[in-house]
Amino acid sequence: MQSEVLEGVSAVDRMLDRLSRPLLPGVLRIQQGIVRATHEFMFKKGLTQVMPLMLSPITDPLNHGVVDASIAYADTRWSLTKSMIFHKQLALMHPELESIYIMSPNVRLEFADRAETGRHLFEFTQIDFEFKNKDRFFVMEFMEDLVNFVFARLNAELPELLLELRGELLPLYEKWPVYRTEKLEAALGPDYEMLQSKLSDTPFWLLNHKREFYDKEDQLKPGTYFNYDLVWPLGFGEGLSGAERENEYKQILKRMTETGTNKEIFKDYLEVAKQGKLPRTAGAGFGVERMTRFICKINDIDDVTVFPRKPGHASIF
Amino acid sequence: MQSEVLEGVSAVDRMLDRLSRPLLPGVLRIQQGIVRATHEFMFKKGLTQVMPLMLSPITDPLNHGVVDASIAYADTRWSLTKSMIFHKQLALMHPELESIYIMSPNVRLEFADRAETGRHLFEFTQIDFEFKNKDRFFVMEFMEDLVNFVFARLNAELPELLLELRGELLPLYEKWPVYRTEKLEAALGPDYEMLQSKLSDTPFWLLNHKREFYDKEDQLKPGTYFNYDLVWPLGFGEGLSGAERENEYKQILKRMTETGTNKEIFKDYLEVAKQGKLPRTAGAGFGVERMTRFICKINDIDDVTVFPRKPGHASIF
Numbered sequence: 156m157q158s159e160v161l162e163g164v165s166a167v168d169r170m171l172d173r174l175s176r177p178l179l180p181g182v183l184r185i186q187q188g189i190v191r192a193t194h195e196f197m198f199k200k201g202l203t204q205v206m207p208l209m210l211s212p213i214t215d216p217l218n219h220g221v222v223d224a225s226i227a228y229a230d231t232r233w234s235l236t237k238s239m240i241f242h243k244q245l246a247l248m249h250p251e252l253e254s255i256y257i258m259s260p261n262v263r264l265e266f267a268d269r270a271e272t273g274r275h276l277f278e279f280t281q282i283d284f285e286f287k288n289k290d291r292f293f294v295m296e297f298m299e300d301l302v303n304f305v306f307a308r309l310n311a312e313l314p315e316l317l318l319e320l321r322g323e324l325l326p327l328y329e330k331w332p333v334y335r336t337e338k339l340e341a342a343l344g345p346d347y348e349m350l351q352s353k354l355s356d357t358p359f360w361l362l363n364h365k366r367e368f369y370d371k372e373d374q375l376k377p378g379t380y381f382n383y384d385l386v387w388p389l390g391f392g393e394g395l396s397g398a399e400r401e402n403e404y405k406q407i408l409k410r411m412t413e414t415g416t417n418k419e420i421f422k423d424y425l426e427v428a429k430q431g432k433l434p435r436t437a438g439a440g441f442g443v444e445r446m447t448r449f450i451c452k453i454n455d456i457d458d459v460t461v462f463p464r465k466p467g468h469a470s471i472f
Numbered sequence: 473m474q475s476e477v478l479e480g481v482s483a484v485d486r487m488l489d490r491l492s493r494p495l496l497p498g499v500l501r502i503q504q505g506i507v508r509a510t511h512e513f514m515f516k517k518g519l520t521q522v523m524p525l526m527l528s529p530i531t532d533p534l535n536h537g538v539v540d541a542s543i544a545y546a547d548t549r550w551s552l553t554k555s556m557i558f559h560k561q562l563a564l565m566h567p568e569l570e571s572i573y574i575m576s577p578n579v580r581l582e583f584a585d586r587a588e589t590g591r592h593l594f595e596f597t598q599i600d601f602e603f604k605n606k607d608r609f610f611v612m613e614f615m616e617d618l619v620n621f622v623f624a625r626l627n628a629e630l631p632e633l634l635l636e637l638r639g640e641l642l643p644l645y646e647k648w649p650v651y652r653t654e655k656l657e658a659a660l661g662p663d664y665e666m667l668q669s670k671l672s673d674t675p676f677w678l679l680n681h682k683r684e685f686y687d688k689e690d691q692l693k694p695g696t697y698f699n700y701d702l703v704w705p706l707g708f709g710e711g712l713s714g715a716e717r718e719n720e721y722k723q724i725l726k727r728m729t730e731t732g733t734n735k736e737i738f739k740d741y742l743e744v745a746k747q748g749k750l751p752r753t754a755g756a757g758f759g760v761e762r763m764t765r766f767i768c769k770i771n772d773i774d775d776v777t778v779f780p781r782k783p784g785h786a787s788i789f
Contacts, residue, residue: 204504
């Protein structure tokens with residue numbers, strides 16, 4: 156883990172160098188512009204903001220293994236939130252809330268094999284949003300509009316900084332291309348997502364991922380799913396995951412069995428579903444640091460953050 | 473802990489009731505207004521936003537006991553961040569960053585004796601800000617301006633909602649009164665802070681608290697400190713803590729000894745101080761839910777949040 160460390164340079168000295176790197180203030184200003192523009196877009200579109208939670212008895216099981224992170228308090232085992240997916244769904248049970256968003260740090264203690272992907276941090280900020288009684292087409296269009304709104308705002312507010320960091324202003328996109336995982340895999344092989352990202356010069360949608368139980372299955376084509384990922388172009392890779400959600404008890408049970416989800420942990424969530432109280436929703440979440448990375452054309456996402464959070468690596472602060 | 477629970481009402485049913493309570497959407501909209509106006513104020517004043525961290529090898533030791541919350545990962549013990557105090561100070565080492573702010577969830581696993589204070593949650597959102605080469609007078613005036621900016625914005629954007637929730641629009645304040653702990657305690661006894669809060673109808677500053685090592689000591693009057701708390705009036709109590717910071721190695725060591733801080737945990741931080749690299753800063757952090765509570769005149773802060781986070785109490789979500 157420390158093999159790349161230069162002899163004689165202490166962890167403190169390396170941190171001091173990192174904290175003084177010349178590009179940092181500009182990158183932070185771009186990121187701040189993303190956050191401000193997103194808050195404004197959400198407000199204009201009528202979404203209600205909910206504050207993030209770091210702890211919950213249930214959290215996103217994710218579709219890949221990470222180190223378990225939980226603590227004991229008040230006779231309860233609390234997991235660090237890997238996303239706000241269930242809290243979004245549950246908050247939308249309120250009859251007067253139609254759409255919400257949450258800006259939340261997410262902890263995902265990835266294994267060290269993700270250290271060098273350039274796009275993984277073991278904690279990062281996600282902007283999670285969810286709509287009641289909307290479908291995937293609505294959410295995809297919403298996100299396309301959000302990206303154009305944010306990019307236009309950055310072009311207007313920080314043009315010199317954009318020219319300095321990426322050599323040009325940000326593009327505004329027409330409708331994004333849409334691909335399906337099974338077709339892309341047949342054409343490009345198992346590494347299809349990254350290959351298509353490298354081949355593309357605009358963001359695109361990638362539909363139909365086999366993953367967590369809460370992504371809605373297409374009842375007309377079992378084994379396919381109403382989910383959608385935004386993939387940034389030019390090799391920057393996945394930048395948002397979203398889906399219509401399962402909200403019917405029997406279907407959730409079936410999907411939990413298929414995905415090997417621990418039903419005991421989710422017993423209260425299942426009880427809400429059994430009572431028929433889970434609303435029909437669709438939504439998504441995107442990584443703030445990943446959007447910043449794409450905009451600033453930064454190879455290693457760890458260069459977006461003030462303090463290092465590379466999977467499997469220690470940090471002194 | 474469950475003694476107040478009605479017989480026969482399940483935890484799920486109580487949660488469903490909570491999630492549907494009529495006042496919730498309005499309270500969330502006020503809170504969202506606070507957050508949006510604060511982002512705008514920070515941007516106007518030139519502060520750079522930094523993303524929050526949930527995990528760090530060092531975090532605020534606080535001046536009162538809480539349950540320890542930490543996890544193991546990458547050969548390191550990571551504490552859940554109780555505040556971003558050290559990260560603010562360290563980020564300001566960058567020669568081009570003069571002022572920063574962080575909107576961050578903070579986890580403070582309070583003992584159950586704080587369950588009924590009306591103003592404690594075991595996780596909440598703090599807005600933390602810090603300035604390089606500024607003093608307490610600057611920060612106090614900054615916060616007074618911020619409160620007036622936020623209140624004026626809410627009056628303009630959400631007047632009907634304010635009338636519904638608090639019966640009147642928000643006041644705009646002149647300079648806030650300033651008290652010192654030792655004088656107030658002499659006049660009012662040990663519960664002086666809450667008594668003065670109840671006696672007051674405007675926010676006030678309370679100076680000179682004996683607490684964490686990082687609050688700067690007055691060298692001309694050892695045993696007194698250049699720190700300041702905002703106390704909300706009408707019994708709503710403390711709403712912001714701030715201070716000029718200790719940044720000199722010898723003084724930090726002295727203060728750590730006095731406060732019983734574990735120097736081994738802070739060895740890398742102490743090394744930065746020893747190298748003379750810690751900048752001179754002053755700042756503060758305020759609780760978003762506490763400001764929301766004051767504005768909406770809500771007795772129990774747990775009624776501000778979507779999901780319950782009362783000290784010592786379990787929650788199913």
